[in-house]
Amino acid sequence: DVKVTQSSRYLVKRTGEKVFLECVQDMDHENMFWYRQDPGLGLRLIYFSYDVKMKEKGDIPEGYSVSREKKERFSLILESASTNQTSMYLCASMGGQGHNSPLHFGNGTRLTVT
Amino acid sequence: AQSVTQPDIHITVSEGASLELRCNYSYGATPYLFWYVQSPGQGLQLLLKYFSGDTLVQGIKGFEAEFKRSQSSFNLRKPSVHWSDAAEYFCAVGAMEYGNKLVFGAGTILRVKS
Numbered sequence: 488d489v490k491v492t493q494s495s496r497y498l499v500k501r502t503g504e505k506v507f508l509e510c511v512q513d514m515d516h517e518n519m520f521w522y523r524q525d526p527g528l529g530l531r532l533i534y535f536s537y538d539v540k541m542k543e544k545g546d547i548p549e550g551y552s553v554s555r556e557k558k559e560r561f562s563l564i565l566e567s568a569s570t571n572q573t574s575m576y577l578c579a580s581m582g583g584q585g586h587n588s589p590l591h592f593g594n595g596t597r598l599t600v601t
Numbered sequence: 602a603q604s605v606t607q608p609d610i611h612i613t614v615s616e617g618a619s620l621e622l623r624c625n626y627s628y629g630a631t632p633y634l635f636w637y638v639q640s641p642g643q644g645l646q647l648l649l650k651y652f653s654g655d656t657l658v659q660g661i662k663g664f665e666a667e668f669k670r671s672q673s674s675f676n677l678r679k680p681s682v683h684w685s686d687a688a689e690y691f692c693a694v695g696a697m698e699y700g701n702k703l704v705f706g707a708g709t710i711l712r713v714k715s
Contacts, residue, residue: 491644518701520701522705527610527707527708528707529605529607529691529705529706529707529708530645530691530693530705531705532702532703535701535702537700537701545702577644577645579644579645581701589635589647589650590635590637590645590647590693590703591647592637592644592645592646593644594642594643594644595643595644
């Protein structure tokens, strides 16, 4: 089974802090994704990566950046956390050729920015 | 632009009753369709997927879904709901033309009453 591990289950940060959310997958998947989940909005794609050092913006990249230095690890960075970034963050990986392969999700990181 | 609509935010059914969760999509291409389930405090788990072929697909936990191109729908069904099915359900759509990106619906929260 694919395992996607997010390093923190809960995080509380202060406004203006730089925040790192870490995600590791163990199935040698090329594609990795960061989503945020908010009630009534479903999942919205922040950034994704289809290879090491490659990244593409998703639908809501503002205020975020990402890093993929190794194939198994995909980090989401909040350069200066704001209260409107309080949310559940989900990491996912996808193997195969993409587009018709399923996503494998981590258990999420619930971030609160005060 | 592609979009996914789940018209029902909440649904409550009695244990043992049948279930249908609705999903409609708007895509300019042949879609790949997915249903995911999220139990409280967990990440998303794939229930089933449709790529091509038989329009009625079977998934895990006794779920099935039917792709109806004429109605742009991919509704999820289960003949007899169990209390453990209480969760949030997400429909997602992708297409080769859009690469590895999936678009998710807003989700439907299922409550099961005994």
